Amino acid sequence: MKILIATDKPFAKIAVDGIRKEVEAAGYELALLEKYTEKQQLLDAVADANAVIIRSDIIDAEVLAAAKNLKIVVRAGAGYDNVDLDAATKADVCVMNTPGQNANAVAELALGMMIYAVRNMFNGTSGTELLGKKLGIHAYGNVGRNVARIAKGFGMEVYAFDPFCPDEVIEKDGVKPLASAEELYSTCQVVSLHIPATAETKNSINFELLNKMPKGALLANTARKEVINEADMEKLFEARADFKYVTDIMPSNHEAMSKYADRYFSTPKKMGAQTAEANINAGIAAAKQIVDFFQTGNEKFRVNKK
Numbered sequence: 001m002k003i004l005i006a007t008d009k010p011f012a013k014i015a016v017d018g019i020r021k022e023v024e025a026a027g028y029e030l031a032l033l034e035k036y037t038e039k040q041q042l043l044d045a046v047a048d049a050n051a052v053i054i055r056s057d058i059i060d061a062e063v064l065a066a067a068k069n070l071k072i073v074v075r076a077g078a079g080y081d082n083v084d085l086d087a088a089t090k091a092d093v094c095v096m097n098t099p100g101q102n103a104n105a106v107a108e109l110a111l112g113m114m115i116y117a118v119r120n121m122f123n124g125t126s127g128t129e130l131l132g133k134k135l136g137i138h139a140y141g142n143v144g145r146n147v148a149r150i151a152k153g154f155g156m157e158v159y160a161f162d163p164f165c166p167d168e169v170i171e172k173d174g175v176k177p178l179a180s181a182e183e184l185y186s187t188c189q190v191v192s193l194h195i196p197a198t199a200e201t202k203n204s205i206n207f208e209l210l211n212k213m214p215k216g217a218l219l220a221n222t223a224r225k226e227v228i229n230e231a232d233m234e235k236l237f238e239a240r241a242d243f244k245y246v247t248d249i250m251p252s253n254h255e256a257m258s259k260y261a262d263r264y265f266s267t268p269k270k271m272g273a274q275t276a277e278a279n280i281n282a283g284i285a286a287a288k289q290i291v292d293f294f295q296t297g298n299e300k301f302r303v304n305k306k
């Protein structure tokens with residue numbers, strides 16, 4: 001049985017060592033493809049793999065067709081918008097994620113980026129503090145919950161909107177649930193985005209919604225660039241000199257946005273989950289899920305239809 005780690009953005013070495021231990025303890029073989037530059041390298045590497053561990057790596061119909069022996073793909077992380085789920089189902093490949101395993105790392109970065117923004121990108125001028133500010137968490141999943149926990153430590157007043165999460169769950173954390181995205185954005189000076197990129201959410205963070213935010217608004221995006229209406233974001237930056245945007249996913253209009261260097265920042269490469277701890281947690285969970293899938297048929301974290 002051959003398990004391939006295919007990561008354009010590599011895990012920390014300690015995580016790869018941990019994955020290897022799990023894989024070899026089960027009597028399987030580990031193959032490693034890191035920092036690949038051409039899709040062909042991925043197509044070649046999957047050719048004889050029975051399982052693949054990926055991060056934001058694209059698994060489309062072409063990759064699935066090249067992977068004749070493939071039975072399972074585990075996205076070591078939360079979002080699986082990089083995998084063609086229908087094509088995987090057709091190819092009889094099980095797709096899983098590892099929910100929650102990298103959530104704290106992403107949440108810590110979200111707060112770090114907020115501080116960077118309110119301190120004027122560390123440019124030496126006088127900024128503001130997070131204490132007492134209203135923070136809106138858009139989607140109360142694993143990352144959102146960790147953001148709430150940390151933000152409360154900063155003394156922020158925390159609100160959340162999540163149509164899929166019961167109010168009681170949000171309230172139990174000392175967070176105030178709001179009934180709509182409109183209410184969240186008009187209430188909170190700082191909004192932290194944690195919605196997945198789906199057909200419904202793509203481009204949904206638009207001018208109308210963002211313009212509801214109070215004066216001195218800050219949007220922190222550690223989710224996906226696709227959920228932002230980028231043309232609207234430019235329009236908003238022109239209309240509102242008080243608006244700040246920090247993102248861990250470089251937008252397609254990064255160059256145009258870069259003229260607002262005092263209130264726009266993007267990491268050069270998504271690094272929310274780039275910690276040794278997150279790599280270990282997500283990578284080893286992925287390896288364990290694969291071993292369990294082959295040994296017992298466990299499909300608990302399956303995200304595609306059968």
Ligand code: 3PG
Pocket residue numbers: 009055056057076077078079080102223270271272273274
């Ligand atoms: C996720 O969906 O888990 C995060 O966006 C992290 O993605 P990455 O593994 O590509 O850094």
